[in-house]
Amino acid sequence: MSAQLRPLDSSSTPHPAALPRRTVAVAAGDGIGPEIMQATLAVLHAADPGLSFQTLTVGLQAYRAGHAAGLGPEVFEAIDQYGVMLKGPITTPQGGGYKSVNVTLRKTLGLYANVRPCVSYAPFVRSLQPDMDVVIVRENEEDTYAGIEHRQTDEVVQCLKLITRPGCERIVRHAFEYARANGRGSVTCMSKDNIMKLTDGLFHQVFDEIAAEYPEIRSQHQIIDIGTARMASRPQDYEVVVTPNLYGDILSDVAAEVSGSIGLAPSANLGRRHAMFEAVHGSAPDIAGRDIANPSGLLLAAVMMLVHLGRRGPAEAIHNAWLRTLEEGLHTADLWQEGKSRERLGTQAFPEVVISRLGQLPCQLAPVRYPEPDPESTAAAAPAKPAPTVTKATSEKRFEGIDVFLHWDIPGRDPAALAAALAQVDAQGFELRLITNRGVRVWPSGHPDTWCSDHWRCRYRGASARAVPALLGALIDAGLEPIKTEQLYSFDGQPGFSLAQGE
Ligand code: NAI
Numbered sequence: 001m002s003a004q005l006r007p008l009d010s011s012s013t014p015h016p017a018a019l020p021r022r023t024v025a026v027a028a029g030d031g032i033g034p035e036i037m038q039a040t041l042a043v044l045h046a047a048d049p050g051l052s053f054q055t056l057t058v059g060l061q062a063y064r065a066g067h068a069a070g071l072g073p074e075v076f077e078a079i080d081q082y083g084v085m086l087k088g089p090i091t092t093p094q095g096g097g098y099k100s101v102n103v104t105l106r107k108t109l110g111l112y113a114n115v116r117p118c119v120s121y122a123p124f125v126r127s128l129q130p131d132m133d134v135v136i137v138r139e140n141e142e143d144t145y146a147g148i149e150h151r152q153t154d155e156v157v158q159c160l161k162l163i164t165r166p167g168c169e170r171i172v173r174h175a176f177e178y179a180r181a182n183g184r185g186s187v188t189c190m191s192k193d194n195i196m197k198l199t200d201g202l203f204h205q206v207f208d209e210i211a212a213e214y215p216e217i218r219s220q221h222q223i224i225d226i227g228t229a230r231m232a233s234r235p236q237d238y239e240v241v242v243t244p245n246l247y248g249d250i251l252s253d254v255a256a257e258v259s260g261s262i263g264l265a266p267s268a269n270l271g272r273r274h275a276m277f278e279a280v281h282g283s284a285p286d287i288a289g290r291d292i293a294n295p296s297g298l299l300l301a302a303v304m305m306l307v308h309l310g311r312r313g314p315a316e317a318i319h320n321a322w323l324r325t326l327e328e329g330l331h332t333a334d335l336w337q338e339g340k341s342r343e344r345l346g347t348q349a350f351p352e353v354v355i356s357r358l359g360q361l362p363c364q365l366a367p368v369r370y371p372e373p374d375p376e377s378t379a380a381a382a383p384a385k386p387a388p389t390v391t392k393a394t395s396e397k398r399f400e401g402i403d404v405f406l407h408w409d410i411p412g413r414d415p416a417a418l419a420a421a422l423a424q425v426d427a428q429g430f431e432l433r434l435i436t437n438r439g440v441r442v443w444p445s446g447h448p449d450t451w452c453s454d455h456w457r458c459r460y461r462g463a464s465a466r467a468v469p470a471l472l473g474a475l476i477d478a479g480l481e482p483i484k485t486e487q488l489y490s491f492d493g494q495p496g497f498s499l500a501q502g503e
Contacts, residue, residue, distance in 0.1 A: 019310055021050045025078045027058040029088025031283025032293035035347045037088045039295035040302050042351035043321075047358055049306050049314035054078055058101050059090040059283075070101040079109065085276045086305055088298060089283040102278075103147075106140050111269035111276055112167065113174045114138040114248065115304075118255035118265060121365065124326045125335055127260030132235040134255050135184070137175040138248025140269060142167045145245045152483045153407040156455035163199040163244065168206035174270070175242035176214045184239040186218035187211070190227040190247055198498060203244055224251070232258050256280060263294055263334050266301035268308065275308055277301040291346040294332035296322065299354070312370040321357035323365045325350075394491045401430065401461035402468055403497075404475065405484040409454040415442035418456060425478045428470040430460035434500055441500045459500070461488070 028037040041053065056079075057065070057072035065072070070090060079085050090101045105111065115137055122130030148160040172189070179187050189207040191200035204221055211219035222230070224247045231238050232254055243251055256262040265280040279297025287293055299322060306315035326335075329342030330353050336344060345353060361367040408418055415435055422432055435443040436459070437452040460471065465487060472482050489496045 019050055021052065022309070023052045023054055023082050024305070024309075025056050025075075025082045025085040026053045027056045027075075027085065027087045027090075029283060030059040030091040031089060031285045031288040032347075033059070033088030033090070033283055035289070035291070036279070036293050036295035036298045037086075039347055039351040040086070040298045043299060043318055043354050044302055044306075044314075046351075046355040047314040047318050049309070049311040051309070051311070053086075054082065056085075058087070060093070062101075063093055063098055068097060069099045069104045071104065076108065079105075079274055079276075083274055084305060084309060085274070086298075086302055087276055087278045089279060089281060091283045091285060103145070105276060106269055109274040109276070110141070110271040111274060112139065112141050112170050112272075113270040114140040114252070114267055115174075115178065115270060116252045116256070116265060116267040116280065118252065118259045119261060120259045121261060121264070121323075121326055123340065124329070124331075124365070125260050125264065126337065128258045129232075129235045129260075132255070132259040134231065134235050134238045134259075135178065135182075135240045136248060136252040136255055137171065137178060137240060137242045138252055139167060139171040139243070139245045140248075141245070143245035150484075152405065153454045154409070155453045161196070161199050163202055165202060165206060168203050169210065172203075172207050172210045172242055175240050176210060176217060179217050179240045180214065184217075186220070186238070187214075187240045187242060188227065188238055189219070189221045190224040190241060190243040190251065191221070192224050192247070193221075194223055198496070200244065207242065227251075228254055231255060235259075252280075264296045264300065266297055266299075266304055268301070268304045270308075275305070277305040277308070291348055292333045293347045294334050295347055295350055296332070307370050312372065316368060316370045317358050318354070319368045319370075320361050321354050321359070323362035323367070324357045324360050325354050327362050327364045396490075396492050398490045399465045400488040400490050400495070400497075401433075401459065401463070402471070402488060403486040404458045404460060404472070404482050405486075406456045406458060406475070407454055407481045407483045408456050413452045413454070415446055415452065415456075418458075419443045421478065421480065422458060422475075425480070426474050427460060427463075428467040428474060429463035430467065430471055431462050433459045433461050434503060435459070436500050439500070441502060445502075455483075459488075459503075 026037065028034040044051065056075050058075060059070055062070045062072045092098060092100045115135060117135045118132060120127040120130050120132040142162050142164060144159050144161045146160060146162045149157060151157045175187050189204060191203045193200035193204045207221060224243065228251055231241065231251070235258065241251065253262070256265040263281055267278060267280050269276040278301050281297055284293060299318065303315045303319045329340060330345055331341040332345050332350060335341065410417065419435060434441055436457045437450065437455070440450050442450055442452060468485065475482050
């Protein structure tokens with residue numbers, strides 16, 4: 001039996017006493033998208049949450065019409081006007097310069113929080129962890145997903161991992177507000193700050209600062225690798241997990257898979273002025289048009305949307321009717337369990353069964369309740385309200401030197417030979433302190449077994465930022481090839497760069 005089921009999301013947006021009718025942008029998407037959207041809208045209409053829907057063109061239809069981003073021209077205007085979108089899955093065509101609709105929407109609309117409840121519905125849905133009830137709050141805009149990548153040498157490509165303090169503050173605060181608004185007692189931060197001391201270190205530091213503002217909520221930090229393993233093996237130890245983008249992407253799929261409900265999982269992408277709700281799964285082209293797709297992920301995303309819009313009554317009614325359907329063994333093909341399932345439902349029949357149970361509560365699974373939010377909670381406040389910030393201005397930012405990255409490749413790739421070549425260059429007042437290769441010090445005093453690529457970091461200290469162009473010019477004149485530089489700064493006396501071993 002599943003643990004006490006909790007509401008999927010009761011964060012965000014105000015809910016005036018009398019809710020005006022409002023319009024939501026709807027994009028059916030590709031593959032099974034149109035079928036599951038039709039089923040979802042049928043249930044929404046029946047529950048009468050006071051919404052109208054405007055259909056938008058996104059995905060393959062838009063790509064075919066020549067929009068490389070997969071979005072019709074009317075899309076952003078409509079989303080700006082309505083603020084909320086319910087989206088079916090989109091097929092991203094391979095190659096050809098097509099951009100992912102999901103990534104474009106998230107970034108353009110500033111949807112910084114991806115909130116994904118991962119819930120087990122055992123024994124009605126097979127689950128590795130029958131008591132799982134974890135919400136993953138994933139940062140949605142930053143990290144390696146900024147998409148800033150370069151090829152720098154014959155052998156080396158790089159991806160920039162960008163983490164901002166405001167970005168950390170927004171997502172961490174969102175996680176704590178979510179926990180507060182939903183009666184969840186703990187928030188766990190997961191990062192890899194034992195290795196990435198500046199980027200993940202900032203995420204962890206901001207987490208600790210903001211956690212102090214929520215003394216009633218337990219907080220802990222875990223390294224992402226062991227944290228992921230523990231969440232998969234002991235999910236009952238976790239309630240809300242907040243983590244940067246890439247880890248969150250992986251962790252949320254692990255959590256959904258372990259719960260057994262990856263095909264049922266909804267997600268909310270929340271920003272300050274916009275919100276987008278969707279199922280976690282993709283467009284499932286292998287089963288499109290066969291009336292066997294399960295619309296539950298999108299339906300539960302719609303429930304999250306209703307809560308976001310303050311339509312808590314209809315959200316509760318739909319969610320409970322859905323739970324009742326599940327526990328009565330009325331299942332789509334993907335959930336079928338011989339001896340446990342009672343009737344196999346097609347995509348079209350599914351909404352009728354849920355609609356006929358509106359107003360009923362589940363008998364075996366715990367019913368969900370969507371109580372009115374605490375007006376004190378910032379997650380319950382208007383999404384346009386800027387999140388409070390704890391960023392402190394730096395009093396002294398000082399230039400400390402520069403890392404010059406060289407593409408250098410001679411037979412043997414001997415670091416001492418590179419150091420000798422650099423010694424012939426007028427360093428314009430800088431002092432060459434060390435050379436590293438893939439982050440490992442190779443000069444002075446490297447280890448002979450360290451394998452070296454054609455990509456070398458030469459750390460120069462001293463001089464001033466003004467001398468940098470002259471240094472680069474001198475290196476180029478000496479026949480060397482700088483392919484990238486990073487200026488080194490200290491902030492209030494603390495180095496704003498990672499130190500090499502022994503530095
Ligand atoms: P997928 O999630 O579409 O399918 C994986 C497997 O799960 C397939 O066997 C499929 O039949 C099954 N499945 C998925 N949803 C189901 C449902 N509602 N009911 C029953 N079975 C279901 O993942 P896949 O095949 O890797 O991706 C297909 C396309 O979807 C790709 O173009 C991908 O880029 C896109 N995609 C879009 C997403 C979005 O728009 N949010 C998210 C993930 C993938």
